[in-house]
Amino acid sequence: xxxxxxxxxxxxxxxxxxxxxxxxxxxxxxxxxxxxxxxxxxxxxxxxxxxxxxxxxxxxxxxxxxxxxxxxxxxxxxxxxxxxxxxxxxxxxxxxxxxxxxxxxxxxxxxxxxxxxxxxxxxxxxxxxxxxxxxxxxxxxxxxxxxxxxxxxxxxxxxxxxxxxxxxxxxxxxxxxxxxxxxxxxxxxxxxxxxxxxxxxxxxxxxxxxxxxxxxxxxxxxxxxxxxxxxxxxxxxxxxxxxxxxxxxxxxxxxxxxxxxxxxxxxxxxxxxxxxxxxxxxxxxxxxxxxxxxxxxxxxxxxxxxxxxxxxxxxxxxxxxxxxxxxxxxxxxxxxxxxxxxxxxxxxxxxxxxxxxxxxxxxxxxxxxxxxx
Amino acid sequence: xxxxxxxxxxxxxxxxxxxxxxxxxxxxxxxxxxxxxxxxxxxxxxxxxxxxxxxxxxxxxxxxxxxxxxxxxxxxxxxxxxxxxxxxxxxxxxxxxxxxxxxxxxxxxxxxxxxxxxxxxxxxxxxxxxxxxxxxxxxxxxxxxxxxxxxxxxxxxxxxxxxxxxxxxxxxxxxxxxxxxxxxxxxxxxxxxxxxxxxxxxxxxxxxxxxxxxxxxxxxxxxxxxxxxxxxxxxxxxxxxxxxxxxxxxxxxxxxxxxxxxxxxxxxxxxxxxxxxxxxxxxxxxxxxxxxxxxxxxxxxxxxxxxxxxxxxxxxxxxxxxxxxxxxxxxxxxxx
Numbered sequence: 001x002x003x004x005x006x007x008x009x010x011x012x013x014x015x016x017x018x019x020x021x022x023x024x025x026x027x028x029x030x031x032x033x034x035x036x037x038x039x040x041x042x043x044x045x046x047x048x049x050x051x052x053x054x055x056x057x058x059x060x061x062x063x064x065x066x067x068x069x070x071x072x073x074x075x076x077x078x079x080x081x082x083x084x085x086x087x088x089x090x091x092x093x094x095x096x097x098x099x100x101x102x103x104x105x106x107x108x109x110x111x112x113x114x115x116x117x118x119x120x121x122x123x124x125x126x127x128x129x130x131x132x133x134x135x136x137x138x139x140x141x142x143x144x145x146x147x148x149x150x151x152x153x154x155x156x157x158x159x160x161x162x163x164x165x166x167x168x169x170x171x172x173x174x175x176x177x178x179x180x181x182x183x184x185x186x187x188x189x190x191x192x193x194x195x196x197x198x199x200x201x202x203x204x205x206x207x208x209x210x211x212x213x214x215x216x217x218x219x220x221x222x223x224x225x226x227x228x229x230x231x232x233x234x235x236x237x238x239x240x241x242x243x244x245x246x247x248x249x250x251x252x253x254x255x256x257x258x259x260x261x262x263x264x265x266x267x268x269x270x271x272x273x274x275x276x277x278x279x280x281x282x283x284x285x286x287x288x289x290x291x292x293x294x295x296x297x298x299x300x301x302x303x304x305x306x307x308x309x310x311x312x313x314x315x316x317x318x319x320x321x322x323x324x325x326x327x328x329x330x331x332x333x334x335x336x337x338x339x340x341x342x343x344x345x346x347x348x349x350x351x352x353x354x355x356x357x358x359x360x361x362x363x364x365x366x367x368x369x370x371x372x373x
Numbered sequence: 374x375x376x377x378x379x380x381x382x383x384x385x386x387x388x389x390x391x392x393x394x395x396x397x398x399x400x401x402x403x404x405x406x407x408x409x410x411x412x413x414x415x416x417x418x419x420x421x422x423x424x425x426x427x428x429x430x431x432x433x434x435x436x437x438x439x440x441x442x443x444x445x446x447x448x449x450x451x452x453x454x455x456x457x458x459x460x461x462x463x464x465x466x467x468x469x470x471x472x473x474x475x476x477x478x479x480x481x482x483x484x485x486x487x488x489x490x491x492x493x494x495x496x497x498x499x500x501x502x503x504x505x506x507x508x509x510x511x512x513x514x515x516x517x518x519x520x521x522x523x524x525x526x527x528x529x530x531x532x533x534x535x536x537x538x539x540x541x542x543x544x545x546x547x548x549x550x551x552x553x554x555x556x557x558x559x560x561x562x563x564x565x566x567x568x569x570x571x572x573x574x575x576x577x578x579x580x581x582x583x584x585x586x587x588x589x590x591x592x593x594x595x596x597x598x599x600x601x602x603x604x605x606x607x608x609x610x611x612x613x614x615x616x617x618x619x620x621x622x623x624x625x626x627x628x629x630x631x632x633x634x635x636x637x638x639x640x641x642x643x644x645x646x647x648x649x650x651x652x653x654x655x656x657x658x659x660x661x662x663x664x665x666x667x668x669x670x671x672x673x674x675x676x677x678x679x680x681x682x683x684x685x686x687x688x689x690x691x692x693x694x695x696x697x698x699x700x701x702x703x704x705x706x707x708x709x
Contacts, residue, residue, distance in 0.1 A: 007631065011690065013690045013691040013692070016691040017691060017692075048695065049695060050689055050691075050693065050695075051689055051693025051694055051695045052693065054693040054694065055691070055693055122633070228691070357634070365698075366696070366698050367695040367696055367698070368684075368695060368696035368698075
């Protein structure tokens with residue numbers, strides 16, 4: 001079987017059209033707007049890249065959520081990465097887009113150009129080889145991501161522990177989806193009345209993590225895959241619930257998501273991590289128990305502990321003109337930001353929503369908002 | 374004789390006996406022709422009429438990849454820049470910047486594939502230079518080639534697109550970028566995917582011989598198909614519509630894009646070109662490419678319009694539209 005066979009059915013034009021027709025039919029009977037927050041930037045990407053908005057009726061609206069790990073990192077944490085990379089004999093390793101996000105003295109890419117040893121990787125386990133190949137250097141894995149990527153960091157710690165790779169440290173920025181949903185709903189002007197949850201998070205954590213949101217806010221939550229058919233099916237499920245005046249937790253991504261998730265991965269995460277008292281999210285501000293840190297027994301691997309004296313502690317706010325905060329809270333759309341496409345573009349981003357390919361501003365800038373055909 | 378088991382020393386660039394040996398037994402032997410053999414300070418060329426003139430430096434990492442190496446690329450790249458201007462590639466210069474310690478056996482393989490690639494277009498290397506830099510001052514080997522060609526079909530330009538032109542692509546896109554990504558350290562994948570690296574003059578020669586009225590022609594190198602079309606849309610102040618399902622992409626490239634979150638139209642090509650030409654000439658051009666140019670996958674992928682000026686719009690298989698923007702920044706794998 002070809003890899004392409006795996007997704008072709010989820011991009012089938014006839015299926016997409018019939019889902020669009022059914023959504024339109026049902027939504028025409030609703031007397032209020034359906035304001036769906038797709039929590040994850042990957043879904044924003046799917047919606048924009050595949051032009052799904054053009055297939056939907058006007059009373060179905062999207063509010064782009066805070067589920068982009070790069071976008072929610074406050075500037076002071078980026079400055080941590082830069083400060084670490086500038087230490088003598090340090091190799092800083094991180095994933096993907098992190099390398100482009102501007103801190104207060106440029107991005108990691110800028111500092112790499114100045115001579116810092118900064119290496120983007122795809123698989124966190126590659127960091128182990130970097131540490132083994134450079135026994136005289138301190139290798140720091142700058143860990144970012146939601147529940148999806150945390151087990152990979154935990155697996156890396158486990159390998160380092162088992163193999164006694166002692167020159168590998170960690171700077172942990174793993175964040176959690178449910179507290180972010182609570183922060184969005186705590187907003188007085190919150191318009192969101194339905195959620196699409198990211199399937200890859202629930203492959204690990206299970207669909208159960210959204211039950212509290214369903215119960216507390218009486219909103220439908222559908223755990224969805226990332227292909228266009230997945231998203232259209234999830235929208236249809238939400239519209240069906242709205243028509244029946246229901247608020248349920250549903251799993252669209254039945255091909256891998258269970259209610260309880262991957263218990264083994266959860267155990268691995270719990271072995272090494274515990275909740276932080278508080279983490280400051282870009283745009284959302286400080287949220288209690290919304291992120292993870294290394295357990296005290298692994299403090300010898302904690303770069304935040306080791307390099308405490310050189311890491312900045314003051315919060316740094318975004319550029320005043322940048323509305324990433326409102327966008328991440330669902331209060332503004334990218335196009336409402338005054339600097340969108342003018343002072344702020346992917347080449348010269350003012351805020352993180354424009355930097356990351358998962359960011360809402362980046363998706364709008366890249367794919368445009370082409371009106372109905 | 375040069376010992377293939379040995380490595381390049383600083384003395385190979387010192388202007389003395391070792392350098393002479395390297396040049397004579399390797400470069401002259403592979404690129405032999407009367408102009409080069411004359412060994413003057415500069416090559417003497419016979420030129421008349423309009424000529425195209427281009428230069429390019431090659432720093433690809435890794436130096437060897439599926440479907441080619443830096444040498445093949447250095448010839449095809451410059452030959453293609455000339456061909457895309459409707460010029461027959463004739464004379465090339467070639468400069469090597471070699472890092473001390475580079476394997477002579479590998480240098481030999483690279484030089485031999487350059488000689489082989491030259492045969493595709495009939496171009497000749499008529500002058501060159503060799504520098505050896507201390508270890509750590511270069512990444513193995515850098516090559517610069519500069520080329521001159523006689524313009525046979527004038528008036529090909531990025532500014533020449535007009536409404537009702539159609540867009541043709543010569544083959545499936547994204548292969549070179551995908552092959553390089555797969556060969557890079559860290560992405561340990563196995564596949565039969567090869568780069569499209571090739572000289573395009575033989576195909577272009579066929580199109581010119583058949584009097585195909587080409588408005589614009591460009592090899593879709595760095596930045597891929599997306600970069601070429603965006604550049605054209607802006608330079609000619611037109612809009613371009615693309616039909617996504619018509620764009621040929623190999624399954625291996627699709628698979629890699631799925632894994633890493635790339636898009637095939639952002640990936641580099643080194644032997645794939647795009648043509649804009651009047652609609653009535655399009656079928657003829659596709660037939661020539663397919664029948665005589667070994668471009669079995671050549672096809673029409675879109676057309677030029679007078680709306681959305683300066684922008685490229687992609688139509689999805691289910692009829693929705695989106696902009697196809699220029700690729701930006703480093704191509705980094707997505708994180709989740």
